[in-house]
Amino acid sequence: MSAQTNIKRRTAASIQALKGERPVVCLTAYTAPIAKLLDPHCDLLLVGDSMGVVIYGFESSVYVTMEMMIAHGQAVMRGTREACVVVDMPFGSYQESKEQAFRGAARIMKESGCSAIKLEGGEEMAETVHFLSQRGIPVMGHVGLMPQQVNATGGYRSLGRSDEEAAKIRRDAKAIDDAGAFSIVIEGTIEPLAREISAGIRAVTIGIGASAACDGQVLVTDDMLGIFTDFKPRFVKHFANLAPQISRAAEDYAAEVNARTFPADEHTYQMKRQKL
Numbered sequence: 001m002s003a004q005t006n007i008k009r010r011t012a013a014s015i016q017a018l019k020g021e022r023p024v025v026c027l028t029a030y031t032a033p034i035a036k037l038l039d040p041h042c043d044l045l046l047v048g049d050s051m052g053v054v055i056y057g058f059e060s061s062v063y064v065t066m067e068m069m070i071a072h073g074q075a076v077m078r079g080t081r082e083a084c085v086v087v088d089m090p091f092g093s094y095q096e097s098k099e100q101a102f103r104g105a106a107r108i109m110k111e112s113g114c115s116a117i118k119l120e121g122g123e124e125m126a127e128t129v130h131f132l133s134q135r136g137i138p139v140m141g142h143v144g145l146m147p148q149q150v151n152a153t154g155g156y157r158s159l160g161r162s163d164e165e166a167a168k169i170r171r172d173a174k175a176i177d178d179a180g181a182f183s184i185v186i187e188g189t190i191e192p193l194a195r196e197i198s199a200g201i202r203a204v205t206i207g208i209g210a211s212a213a214c215d216g217q218v219l220v221t222d223d224m225l226g227i228f229t230d231f232k233p234r235f236v237k238h239f240a241n242l243a244p245q246i247s248r249a250a251e252d253y254a255a256e257v258n259a260r261t262f263p264a265d266e267h268t269y270q271m272k273r274q275k276l
Contacts, residue, residue, distance in 0.1 A: 010043055010084040012116045012138035012182040018043065019204045024183075024216025026206055027224060030055055030072045034221060035079030042083045044183075044206070046118065046140075046218060047073045049088040049148070053230075054222040061147050062091040066104060073112030086140050086183075087114045091148045094119050098131035105137045116182070120146040122172020126179040133180030141176035141203070144169055144210065145188030158188050158209065158234075166193050177201035185218065186210040188235075209235030 018024050026044035029035040030051045038045060049061040051072060058064070073087040087108050094101035105117045116138035119125060129139045144159050159165050169189060176184055183204040186194050195213035198205040207214030219236065222228035226238035227246070256262035 007081050009080075009082060009115070012084060012140075015043060015084050016182045016202075016204055019202070019215050024204055024206060026216055026218035027221045028218070029076045029079070029085075029221060032075045032079030035076040035083075038221065039080040039083050043216070044218070045076060045080060045083040045085050047076050047085065047087040047112075047114070048118075048220065049090050050220050054220060054228045064088075064090045066090055066093055066107070070108055070111045073108060073114050077113045084116065085112075085114045086116045086118050087112055089117050089119045094128060095121070095125075098128040101128045102132055102135060102137070105132055105139075109137065116140055118142060118185070120148050121176075122168070123175040126175040129176055129179035129181050139179075139181045140206075141173075141181040141184040142187065143172040143176065143184060143189075144186045144194075147187075158190060161190060166190075169193060170197060173197045173201055173205075177203045186214055209233065 015024060024043045025041065026046055027038050027042050028048040028050055029038055029045045030047060035045060047069065049064040049069065051068065052058040052061040052064040056063070056068075069087055069090050073085070076085055089101070089104055089108065093104040101119070108114065108117055117132075118140040119128070120142040121128075122141075122143050125141070129141060132139050159169060169186075170193070173184055173186070181203050183206055184201070185206045185208060186197060187207075188209040189197075191211035191213055194205070194207060194210035198214050204216060205214040206216045206218050208218050220228065223232070223236045224239050226241040227243055229243050232238075253262070
């Protein structure tokens with residue numbers, strides 16, 4: 001048996017076991033080729049509903065559908081062998097009831113093959129998280145800034161500076177942890193609060209704009225690579241700057257096509273010479 005066939009995909013349980021051992025590395029992925037490149041370097045790959053903005057050009061993630069999430073989840077699963085793949089539940093697919101959430105989560109897991117699902121919400125979603133966890137569906141929670149709720153909360157901003165906000169986020173994280181989530185994303189939250197929450201719950205905390213105090217980190221891959229350029233949140237670091245390179249490559253390609261220097265002979269099929 002080859003060494004490749006012995007590779008075991010990470011699970012929700014193996015991710016939770018990393019708490020206190022080492023930081024958990026997470027990035028978003030939406031396509032098989034990118035997922036294949038990220039797979040050896042990440043513990044978690046999140047098929048995030050952020051695809052609505054960075055892939056489809058929507059103004060927010062609320063326009064993303066269940067069909068989109070499943071299709072991209074399938075693509076990422078085809079491109080990976082090692083990372084634990086988590087798929088976001090889209091807006092409107094789980095908030096109505098715990099039964100609705102179970103049907104949607106079960107469909108995502110069956111049709112995509114992913115290891116877990118992610119949903120947003122705090123105390124109000126605790127019963128749902130417990131319902132799913134007790135029925136074999138690993139859940140990643142999401143507290144702090146919640147993109148699916150920006151229309152109700154007044155936009156994107158850091159949270160936890162006031163006593164009231166901090167208390168709410170603290171209660172949300174504890175409720176989701178007590179409900180059985182194996183991991184919780186903490187987004188857009190001040191460092192002292194993220195540190196306190198991470199130290200006080202069993203779930204692995206994954207920070208995005210919540211400082212290195214969390215148990216792990218996630219970035220949108222298109223942000224990390226410097227491809228998405230519409231805006232740059234404070235918490236984003238460009239580990240590459242691919243947007244100008246892609247633009248220059250397209251410019252060079254167009255110039256060679258217009259000059260008829262591409263395709264050249266080495267890119268062209270010719271008639272084979274017949275043997276005499």
